[in-house]
Amino acid sequence: MNSFIQLENFSKLTPYTSLFLQGVVVTVMLSICTVAIGFILALILSAMRMSRVYPFAFLGLDAEGHQREKGLGVTIGKFNPLAFLATAYVEILRSTPVIVQVAVIYYGVFGALIDLPSFTFFGFIKFERFFPGVVALGMNSGAYLCEIMRSGIQSIDGGQTEAARSLGMSQYQNMRYIILPQAIKNILPAIANEFVVIIKESAITYTIGVQDIMSAVNAVRGATFIIIEPLLVATAIYFCLCFPTSKLIAYFERRMSRGDRR
Amino acid sequence: MGTGDKLIEITDLEKHYNFGAIKALDGVTVEVNRGDVIVVIGPSGSGKSTFLRSLNLLEEPTGGAIIFDGVDITRKKYKDADGKWVKVNMDLHRQKMGMVFQHFNLFPHMTIMDNMILAPVKVKNVPEEEARKKALELLDRVGLRDRADAYPIQLSGGQKQRIAIVRALMMEPEVMLFDEPTSALDPEMVGEVLDVMKQLAKEGMTMVVVTHEMGFAREVGNRVLFMAEGKLLEQGTPSDIFENPQHPRLREFLSKVL
Numbered sequence: 001m002n003s004f005i006q007l008e009n010f011s012k013l014t015p016y017t018s019l020f021l022q023g024v025v026v027t028v029m030l031s032i033c034t035v036a037i038g039f040i041l042a043l044i045l046s047a048m049r050m051s052r053v054y055p056f057a058f059l060g061l062d063a064e065g066h067q068r069e070k071g072l073g074v075t076i077g078k079f080n081p082l083a084f085l086a087t088a089y090v091e092i093l094r095s096t097p098v099i100v101q102v103a104v105i106y107y108g109v110f111g112a113l114i115d116l117p118s119f120t121f122f123g124f125i126k127f128e129r130f131f132p133g134v135v136a137l138g139m140n141s142g143a144y145l146c147e148i149m150r151s152g153i154q155s156i157d158g159g160q161t162e163a164a165r166s167l168g169m170s171q172y173q174n175m176r177y178i179i180l181p182q183a184i185k186n187i188l189p190a191i192a193n194e195f196v197v198i199i200k201e202s203a204i205t206y207t208i209g210v211q212d213i214m215s216a217v218n219a220v221r222g223a224t225f226i227i228i229e230p231l232l233v234a235t236a237i238y239f240c241l242c243f244p245t246s247k248l249i250a251y252f253e254r255r256m257s258r259g260d261r262r
Numbered sequence: 263m264g265t266g267d268k269l270i271e272i273t274d275l276e277k278h279y280n281f282g283a284i285k286a287l288d289g290v291t292v293e294v295n296r297g298d299v300i301v302v303i304g305p306s307g308s309g310k311s312t313f314l315r316s317l318n319l320l321e322e323p324t325g326g327a328i329i330f331d332g333v334d335i336t337r338k339k340y341k342d343a344d345g346k347w348v349k350v351n352m353d354l355h356r357q358k359m360g361m362v363f364q365h366f367n368l369f370p371h372m373t374i375m376d377n378m379i380l381a382p383v384k385v386k387n388v389p390e391e392e393a394r395k396k397a398l399e400l401l402d403r404v405g406l407r408d409r410a411d412a413y414p415i416q417l418s419g420g421q422k423q424r425i426a427i428v429r430a431l432m433m434e435p436e437v438m439l440f441d442e443p444t445s446a447l448d449p450e451m452v453g454e455v456l457d458v459m460k461q462l463a464k465e466g467m468t469m470v471v472v473t474h475e476m477g478f479a480r481e482v483g484n485r486v487l488f489m490a491e492g493k494l495l496e497q498g499t500p501s502d503i504f505e506n507p508q509h510p511r512l513r514e515f516l517s518k519v520l
Contacts, residue, residue, distance in 0.1 A: 061338055070281055162320050163367035163426075167381035167433055168357030177380060181371050 009229040016220050016230075022124050023213035024237060029125065030134060030202045030212060035195050037138030042145030048086035049150055052171065054078065086146070093143035098136075099204050105136035106208040124211065133205035141198055145191060152187035153179055185256060192249040196242050203238070213237055269330070269437060269468055270294040270317065276325030277312055277492075286312045287323065288492035294437065294470060299463045301483035301500075302472045305515060309492040310472045314441050317470065318359045319352055330355055357385060360430030364442040366422040368414035368429070374401070375410045378429045386433065393432070400428040404458055420451030424458050431462075438462065440471040476519060480504055488512045 060077025093101065110116055110132040118128045156179050164174040206215035213234050220230040270293070277287035286309045294300060302310040315321040317328060319335060327334045334340060339349045369377050378400070379393040388396075401407040404424040414422055423443055430438060440459065444452040456478050463469060463482050473479065479486050479500060486503040488496045488511075496509045504520075507513045 057338075157367075159363060159365055159367040160369065163361075163363065163369070164381075165353075166318055166320065166356055166359070166361035166439075167430070168353050168385045169381060170353050170385075173384055177384065178369055185371075 005228055005232070009226045010233075012224055012226060013220060013230060013233065016216065016223075019216040019219055020213065020233060020237065022211060023216040023234075024241070025122065026125055026130070026210060026212040027199060027202055027241070029122075030130070030137065030205065030210065031195060031198045033134045034137040034141055034198050034202065035191075037134060038141030038145050038194070038198075039191065041138060041142030042149055045086045045090060045142060045146035046149040046153070048082040049090075049146065050153065051080065051082045053080050053082050055081065090143045090146055093140055094147075098140050098201060099207060101140055102133065102136040102204055102208055105139070106132040110135075126209070126211070129205075129209045129211075133202070133208060133210045137198060137202060137205065140201075141194060144197075145194055148190045148194065149183075149187055152190065153183045155186060156182050188256070189249055189253040192252075193246065196246050196249070199241050199245070200238060267296040268293055269296045269298075271329040272317070272326070273329075274326040275313070275316060275323050275328065275336075277309070277316060277321060278324045285492045286321075287316065287326075289326070290489070290492075290494045292487065292494065292497070294468065296436075296468055297466050298485060299469045299483050300471065300485045300487060301479035302470065302487045302489060303474070303476070303479060303503075303515075304487075304489035308489045310487075310489045311441055312492075313489065314439050314470060314472050317439055318356050318361060320361075331358070353385075357381075357433050358436045360433060360435035360438040362423070362426050362430055362438065362440045362443045364446050366414075366419070366426045366446075368422055368426060370414050373411050373413055374406070374417075374425055377414070377425065378432050381429075382432050397428075397432060400431055401425075403461075404428055418451060419447045420454045423447065423451075423455045427455075427458055427462070437468040437470065440469065440473065442472050442474070444473065444475055474519070476504070488515070490515070 054077060056079055057077045059073035060071075106129075110128075116128040116131055118126075120126050160178050160182070161174055164178045165171075169177070202212060203214040206212055206218065209215070211219075217230040217234045221227050272290060272292045272294070275287050275290040276285070278285055288309075290309075290313055292300070302313065304310045312321050316323045317330075323336050326336065328336050333350060333355070335350055335352065335355050337350055339347050342348045368374075369380070372380065375394065375397055378397040379388075379390060382388040382393045382396075383390050398407060398410065401410055404427070406421060406424060409417060409421065409425075414425070417425065427438075427443075443459070444455050447455065452475070456475065459469070459471070459478070460482050471478070471483070481500075483500050485497060486500050487494055488503060488507075488509070490511050496503065496507065496512050503512070504516065507516055
């Protein structure tokens with residue numbers, strides 16, 4: 001009788017060890033690059049969402065320069081194009097599946113619009129597949145990180161801003177010296193957690209031929225027709241990457257919050 | 263105490279929500295003279311905090327005028343003598359108005375010293391050495407010199423509020439606004455904060471104080487405002503207000519709190 005897992009199948013995997021090792025390198029590289037892109041994108045997006053750019057504010061003022069209370073002019077005056085764009089981006093990226101986004105970026109943007117040079121680096125990473133994967137995942141995590149940053153900043157007690165502003169500090173100085181130093185401490189663990197999420201989510205890039213851990217599984221399946229055992233190996237690898245990372249984050253989170261029990 | 267020299271002129275101040283359905287402030291007219299100690303009393307929800315916070319635009323009034331330093335700060339911009347539009351720089355006006363909050367609002371990630379010197383150094387470009395010296399003097403005055411390197415979390419409520427007061431004083435404001443400065447304190451700590459405020463008043467600082475401390479109002483205030491439902495119902499000297507109240511709403515209020 002065939003059992004679910006056949007131990008001798010694992011020994012058949014040994015010739016493919018290097019494939020899995022390369023997959024690990026690709027997955028880790030992919031995650032690091034993605035978080036880097038996502039982080040920078042999120043900085044820009046959250047700055048846009050919280051900006052106070054009101055190009056039509058004058059429509060909401062009366063002849064003496066007072067803010068009017070109601071009317072079409074007031075509504076248009078409160079329109080912030082930067083915040084609108086950033087919000088639209090975040091909502092679209094958060095409301096569509098990653099696998100669709102990856103496909104659109106790979107086949108759409110880099111397939112039809114932009115030609116990527118085709119070369120390999122590190123000896124086995126194909127740039128023309130790796131790069132679109134990073135861009136797509138980075139764009140996606142940028143949207144999520146933006147929300148993390150925004151909520152982290154907005155979680156700081158409003159009294160802090162009031163105190164800073166009442167001392168004559170500008171909105172920028174308030175952000176720079178009062179809000180961000182406190183917010184970053186709240187946000188860092190969430191950003192680190194996003195890294196763990198990306199390690200797992202990056203598996204989706206095998207659909208566009210990025211040779212990560214998941215694609216190693218498929219390669220082995222194609223060559224040997226064994227499925228369960230390589231999948232178990234992949235499961236173990238992903239677990240070994242993610243579990244220690246999240247434990248490490250939890251450890252630092254506890255250490256950081258030690259100082260400020262209120 | 264009051265010198266008759268006008269510092270802030272508040273005319274017909276309004277704060278409406280939902281297009282006038284809720285009137286947090288409903289036509290308040292008050293003059294603040296240099297050296298005045300004005301105490302605002304009234305039941306909760308009467309608009310007295312809104313009134314105080316409007317003075318430095320932490321709340322934006324929806325009508326009326328606040329003339330401070332000759333500028334109507336409720337406007338976003340105004341026409342100067344040459345007929346040019348000038349933007350009102352609220353940060354500049356706020357530097358001249360110190361504010362003390364009910365919940366202290368010290369910056370928890372900074373030492374007491376850094377809390378105090380941040381605004382003078384970054385906003386007014388005071389040299390750091392000078393600011394430190396001044397901070398130590400002020401800390402001396404409130405008896406907290408030895409806590410300069412502590413973090414806010416290590417202080418008691420009364421200590422935090424005393425720090426908040428001297429932090430505002432670091433900017434050398436022309437007027438100090440107090441928003442229920444003792445309401446969040448343990449009863450035994452109220453005294454130490456009121457003492458600092460009394461000292462300030464004695465030195466001639468212009469103050470607008472929202473408080474429930476009737477003793478303070480009677481002893482230190484030179485004018486008492488009674489507000490209810492967003493309106494300024496009665497104002498006068500402490501003896502007018504407490505010994506000879508006119509408005510029935512004020513009589514009712516005093517009968518409950520005294």
